[in-house]
Amino acid sequence: MQTLTEIRDAGAVIWWRFFDWLAVVSWKKLLLVCLLTLVLAGIVNHPTPVLMLAVASFIIKVAAGGKRRAELTADEATKRAETEQLERTVVEARMEALQAQIEPHFLFNTLASIDQLIQTDPRRASQMQKSLIRYLRSALPQMREGMRATLGQQLNLSNAFLEIMAIRMEARLRSVVDVPEGLKSAVFPPMMLQTLVENAIKHGLEPKTTGGTLSIGAEVIDGQLAVHVADDGMGFAPKAEGGVGLANIRERLKAMYKDRAELIISVPPLGGTCATIKVPYEVVRDPAL
């Protein structure tokens, strides 16, 4: 009894294989195969059953082929969609890891400064602490989940950071932000502007005894949003190992925009460093605030 069931199952498998093949095979190929089998059947002198099978094949293909073919295409599409979804998740996970981290050194120094101001100038202490809260709100990774970042949000974050650094560095840091109001709703990837601002301070201005000016600007050129951070500090050290932040930005831009975005570092005529990020200009209709 068991052998019989097995034979029936095997038969079913072969039949469905044959059915799938019929459904997707081209008419030309089917005709060719039928002719060849007919010739072979003619040689062994049994053409009738093969002829009947051939006719049956044609009928089946006409009747059910279309539906079956659609099913198979749908299957394939689902599989492809699943792979794409998986790839997207992987890219997103990697991006998350690449996003700038909050530097503990910055955090502890700022807290120490607030502590000192509480003793000497409580109003400024409160002001600085509020800036820190604003900074943390947008810089902590779990706080920026699922948001489509805008240039405006990114500027708020960097402004909070710059307010803190201005209290700490005093006259050694001047900052100029010149971004047209209309560009603040433009899409801009999270934490990139902040990485450039931190770099300008850490490598450009903090190491310079007299400090200097940091400027942020944005414009749209040929459908590209160009955001730059410039400083007149120490200038770019050709042997500097650093560069992790910049490499991260490059990689994230590539993952998000392929070849439609870039990071350019240049040396302004009067020295220092200027970093520019160019991304396709796109406006968020309903910015999440």
Next chain:
Amino acid sequence: MRTQAQPVAIVADDERLMREQLVDALRDAWPELVIAGQASNGREAIALVQSQDADIVFLDIRMPELDGIEAARALAGSVHVVFVTAHDQFAIDAFRHGAVDYLLKPAEPERVALTCKRLRERLQQKPAPMDDLLAELSQRLGSSTGARREYIRWVQASVGANLRVIPTSDILFFRAEDKYVRVQTPTFEALIRKPIKELIDELDPDEFWQIHRATVVRVDAVEQVSRNFRGHQVVHVKGSPEKLEVSRSFNHLFKQM
């Protein structure tokens, strides 16, 4: 006028608030200590220690010009050093076993009092040698805060009227042309004035190979090597249609394995 009983200290930190915080804490913990000056970088700290003939210097680790470690190296043996830092975990690890004291910002009054007590005892002795500690510190700091490597990682080159900074990982090859050396990337070309001869010394030999008197190629950018009609090896580079000839003296680079 100061007397023998009144030791002299210098406080160095690039942020005024942090200097004042430490000065306030020291005044509470050790009223006899004379704070003879405040420095905002390592160079100023050295000058003040020398001009004030200070016994003690409090050095923030991260400062412009000379950092705290470099300043300590310059002053070693002549003054008692206490390092000050807000966070540097690697530095704290280095201090834990050493004879040199450190303070974390903002310092707790009890901790400052302990440091002052230790300093009072140590003032009778010569300042502790710090060679090992300083070497360890600069190594640990070096690996984490933009240290300089032996080889360049970025090239400053002109594109038209602009000066661009190009990461070496973006460069396909350098090629000497007349007075300039052309820097080729997959998307643009730039020019530098430095001759290939000097450039090759600054590039990482694991990253770039010279294949001709006039040509240096990034190894990772090499797609394949073929031979031209004259029997010379020719390098094909990913992302550029240009073919680069290998001169005979560099043939060994592309020998079959």
